[in-house]
Amino acid sequence: KIPKPTVKRLAIYYRCLAKLKEDNVEKTSSQEIAYILGIKASQVRKDLSYFGEFGKRGVGYDVDKLSFKLREILGLNKSWNVAIIGAGNLGNAIANYSGLEKNGFRVVAAFDNDEKKIGKYISTNVKIYKMEDLEEIIRDNLIEIAILTVPAQAAQNVSELVIKKGIKGILNFTPATITVPLNISVENVDFVVSLKSLTFALGFLFEK
Amino acid sequence: KIPKPTVKRLAIYYRCLAKLKEDNVEKTSSQEIAYILGIKASQVRKDLSYFGEFGKRGVGYDVDKLSFKLREILGLNKSWNVAIIGAGNLGNAIANYSGLEKNGFRVVAAFDNDEKKIGKYISTNVKIYKMEDLEEIIRDNLIEIAILTVPAQAAQNVSELVIKKGIKGILNFTPATITVPLNISVENVDFVVSLKSLTFALGFLFEK
Ligand SMILES: NC(=O)c1ccc[n+]([C@@H]2O[C@H](COP(=O)([O-])OP(=O)(O)OC[C@H]3O[C@@H](n4cnc5c(N)ncnc54)[C@H](O)[C@@H]3O)[C@@H](O)[C@H]2O)c1
Ligand SMILES: NC(=O)c1ccc[n+]([C@@H]2O[C@H](COP(=O)([O-])OP(=O)(O)OC[C@H]3O[C@@H](n4cnc5c(N)ncnc54)[C@H](O)[C@@H]3O)[C@@H](O)[C@H]2O)c1
Structure with missing residues (x-):
């Protein structure tokens, strides 16, 4: 079982690698990733070591290969259908956020218990449905x-x-803490x- | 200089203590805080040790005292005036978020370069101004x-x-990384x- 903080860091490494890829960087290292993110290189190596050998000591990591592997690990190769529950101000902003689709998350429906909102569109393709x-x-x-x-509440x-x-x-x-199975x-x-x-x-x- | 990850954790400890306070818990321990947050008790103790002696070994921490100290450290005793730059979907949601005021952050103005938005109200007390x-x-x-x-962009x-x-x-x-002084x-x-x-x-x- 991978510790939760490690999972969070993997997602951040993935974002970091995506940026390196955008800048056409082909090779990177735990030092470079650590430097960019302001964490220890040993932490980066430790996290990546859970998933096998990616890099060669002294040679570093291939950005494409490592990025692809992290995509796999993070379940990003599949796309995910998402529902927004609560079609208010924030739900509205999120439904209209293009960054979701780009990352494989498709908002397919919204739900609300406010009768006045039912049947309206929260964004171009997303309708607001009743909870039932x-x-x-x-x-x-x-x-x-x-x-x-x-x-x-x-x-x-x-x-x-x-x-x-x-x-x-x-x-x-x-802001509520929710308890789930x-x-x-x-x-x-x-x-x-x-x-x-x-x-x-x-x-x-x-020094305030 | 306190490491950035420590600062982030301090803010999360503060939120955790605020919840304990809501539940009328008077005493807590690094073990309990760590358990609630899913991190190591040694990490909690290490972070808090930057700021002096709060707890007694075997006795734990006083929730009120520790919460107050964290408020001080996190600069939460002062209230902060905030501006929203970009009065779009997300800016709108944030301007209307009551959680900000509760935490000492007052949105006093919004700014946008869209002429149609200038002079409108993004929320009850917050007007949209031009960048000039x-x-x-x-x-x-x-x-x-x-x-x-x-x-x-x-x-x-x-x-x-x-x-x-x-x-x-x-x-x-x-989603852009910004470079600042x-x-x-x-x-x-x-x-x-x-x-x-x-x-x-x-x-x-x-196992997808
Ligand atoms: N607005 C923000 O920027 C922001 C930021 C952080 C957190 N939040 C949190 O996000 C949540 C939503 O914030 P908001 O500003 O969009 O609030 P909002 O009041 O604009 O939207 C809430 C929506 O939920 C619906 N709703 C209420 N009870 C429901 C129920 N039982 N079942 C289904 N729908 C229900 C309402 O009809 C409304 O459409 C709040 O918990 C808020 O604290 C908001
Ligand atoms: N909507 C979300 O849930 C969400 C989530 C995460 C990140 N974001 C990011 O937040 C930002 C805003 O998202 P949004 O959905 O509110 O977009 P939006 O298009 O609704 O709002 C952008 C606003 O910025 C204004 N603007 C554009 N250029 C400007 C400039 N040079 N100076 C001043 N104002 C300018 C526009 O007139 C518009 O009002 C985007 O970068 C988006 O990627 C949004």
């Missing part, structure tokens, strides 16, 4: 991932509901944590 | 942090512009990285 339609739409569209953008109940209807992974944007994956997104890191750095730099 | 007004509004409102929600130029007008810290939501802080937010961690966990659990 969850099971049918999840099943017909093989949706495995739900993006949770409902208010915090609805988070736990809505999570339990979508899991019951077939969802296997939840990207939780609410062991075989269900959850990722929490909280950009306020990033804002706080920013204020710390600012305080540090300017 | 940056300097005056940043100065009059003591704005130190900019939330960058412009398209990727505009990110670097817009960053340089707001820094020139007085911004000290940037929360970058664009050494005394300016940047935090990158990319929830697609979290989606990829999710797919890895799903692939791992269901």
